[in-house]
Amino acid sequence: MDAWLIVLLIVIVVAILAAVVVVTNRRRKRGRLLIAKRPASGGRT
Amino acid sequence: MTRLTQLLGQPIISLSDAERTGRVKGVVLAGDRVVGVHDGNGIIPSRAIRSFEGDTVTYDGGDVERSGDADSPLGRRVLDDDGDELGRLADLELDAAGQVVTVLLDDGRAVAGQALRAVGSYAVIVHAMPDTTLA
Amino acid sequence: MTALLRGRDVAGLPVVDVSTGEDVAEIRDIIFDPGGGVVGGFTLAKRGFFGRRMRVVLPVAAIRSVGTHAVTIDSADVITDPDVAAPEQAVAGDADITSDDVITESGRTLGQVRDVIISGGRHPRVVGFEIGGGPAGDGFIPIDTSRGLSRSTLIIPDSFENRIRTDLVGLAGDIKDLEAGA
Numbered sequence: 001m002d003a004w005l006i007v008l009l010i011v012i013v014v015a016i017l018a019a020v021v022v023v024t025n026r027r028r029k030r031g032r033l034l035i036a037k038r039p040a041s042g043g044r045t
Numbered sequence: 046m047t048r049l050t051q052l053l054g055q056p057i058i059s060l061s062d063a064e065r066t067g068r069v070k071g072v073v074l075a076g077d078r079v080v081g082v083h084d085g086n087g088i089i090p091s092r093a094i095r096s097f098e099g100d101t102v103t104y105d106g107g108d109v110e111r112s113g114d115a116d117s118p119l120g121r122r123v124l125d126d127d128g129d130e131l132g133r134l135a136d137l138e139l140d141a142a143g144q145v146v147t148v149l150l151d152d153g154r155a156v157a158g159q160a161l162r163a164v165g166s167y168a169v170i171v172h173a174m175p176d177t178t179l180a
Numbered sequence: 181m182t183a184l185l186r187g188r189d190v191a192g193l194p195v196v197d198v199s200t201g202e203d204v205a206e207i208r209d210i211i212f213d214p215g216g217g218v219v220g221g222f223t224l225a226k227r228g229f230f231g232r233r234m235r236v237v238l239p240v241a242a243i244r245s246v247g248t249h250a251v252t253i254d255s256a257d258v259i260t261d262p263d264v265a266a267p268e269q270a271v272a273g274d275a276d277i278t279s280d281d282v283i284t285e286s287g288r289t290l291g292q293v294r295d296v297i298i299s300g301g302r303h304p305r306v307v308g309f310e311i312g313g314g315p316a317g318d319g320f321i322p323i324d325t326s327r328g329l330s331r332s333t334l335i336i337p338d339s340f341e342n343r344i345r346t347d348l349v350g351l352a353g354d355i356k357d358l359e360a361g362a
Contacts, residue, residue: 031191032209033296034275035331036220126198127301128247129183165201167194168250 046146047098049137053117057084060095061106069102071115077161079143087111091143098141118164123150125173126162134169182301183248184348186310190298195224195238195259196250203227204256205234210296212277212306212329219304222251224259234259246300275331282311284338285327290314293334297351308351309334311344319344320351322358 055069067084074080081088082102088111093104123131132150138158140146145158148171162170187210194203205224213220221239225231242258243251253259280293291314299307312318321340328335345351 031188032276033187033278033293034209034211034223035277035329036211036213036275122249124196124198124247124250124252126252127245128193128196128250128252130247130249163199163201165197165203167203168196168201170196170198170201173245 046141047139049117049119049139051100052082052097052102052139053119055100055102057082057089057102057104059106060103064106071117073113073115074118074145074161074164076163077145077158079139079145081113081115083113083115088113088115094143096141097139097143116166118169121164122168123148123156123171124168125171127173129173131156131171182299184307184352185246185248185298185300187296187298190222190246190251193246194227194250196252197254197256198244198252199255202256203250204253205238205259206231207251208233210298211237212296218325219298219306236260240304243304245302246298246304248300277329277331277334280330280332280334282309282314282321282334282336284336284341286338288338288341290316290336290341290344291318294318297348299355307355316341316344319346320348321345322351322354 049072052072053069057066057069058064059066067086069082070085071083072079072081073083073088078091079097080091082091082094089104093106095103095105118134119136121134123134125131132152132154134148135151136149137145138147138149145161147158148156148161148169150156156171160172160174162172164170190210191207193207195205195207196202197204206227207222208225209223211220211222212218219240221237221242223237224234226234236259238259242253244254245252277293278295282290282293284290291311293309294312295310296306297308297310297320299305306323308320308322310318310320321336321344324337324340327337343354345354
């Protein structure tokens with residue numbers, strides 16, 4: 001019985017850590033400042 | 046004149062059979078007019094409603110379009126069409142025909158009903174006014 | 181005066197259709213024209229915490245206004261209309277200018293790009309950058325559209341080294357001076 005409890009706790013902790021990692025990465029992904037490719041009609045600088 | 050806060054919760058009675066069909070749960074607006082009222086089962090179009098100024102909503106029964114959903118926009122954010130937030134919706138002042146006369150914000154400010162553009166599930170939209178400067 | 185907004189504040193703003201009052205998308209990334217640093221448009225994501233990227237670029241011409249609480253459009257059609265919203269191939273891979281080196285024309289490194297500063301309203305444009313991590317410390321500088329901006333580097337005039345301001349009010353003052361020809 002005790003072993004099951006420990007395994008369960010570990011699984012929960014790992015799941016929480018994974019969720020934190022995913023959320024942090026997702027938040028960093030948005031709000032980038034991107035340079036567009038040169039429009040076809042534009043010339044070189 | 047009546048207010049949305051007074052209209053919500055009023056009993057709705059069909060004149061064709063004197064039956065109460067529900068209470069006002071929400072309103073549908075097109076631009077600055079109320080075009081329908083939700084009674085818990087469906088929407089009753091304003092053209093069937095005798096007047097908005099009583100303490101009961103009476104409507105001509107018979108063939109009325111009953112589909113659709115509508116809620117109350119009270120408390121919803123009010124944005125101008127330039128994307129700046131003016132506050133939250135405190136109330137709407139309506140005339141007997143369901144035309145919005147005044148939009149009342151939670152900080153006490155009033156916006157002319159003609160400035161009202163749309164009421165959506167995310168925001169109430171009003172025309173941006175030139176003298177409103179927001180830092 | 182129209183509001184000065186940080187790029188990180190514009191990202192995540194809802195895109196609101198002013199004819200219906202619905203939030204049809206949200207702003208994801210900001211896209212610049214490399215020549216002058218002008219805002220070219222935005223990429224979008226669906227609303228909500230798990231909102232996925234949308235495969236369109238919303239050009240700035242299709243937007244009504246960039247406000248402090250929402251970016252407004254006149255109709256949700258601008259997002260689905262193929263003539264208006266170009267596919268995401270408009271942006272090169274690895275095109276993020278955050279962390280670009282900021283270098284004066286004489287070759288002095290002043291730090292890195294942290295964010296872009298946009299003047300909002302009906303005609304949104306880039307008016308400056310937030311820089312940091314260099315000898316001049318963290319601060320805001322105005323944009324100079326005649327100098328270069330690439331995927332790795334932002335070039336600024338030598339005189340801008342004296343125009344690093346600690347807040348947006350200071351930046352606004354600098355922008356006014358430059359427009360007046362000071």
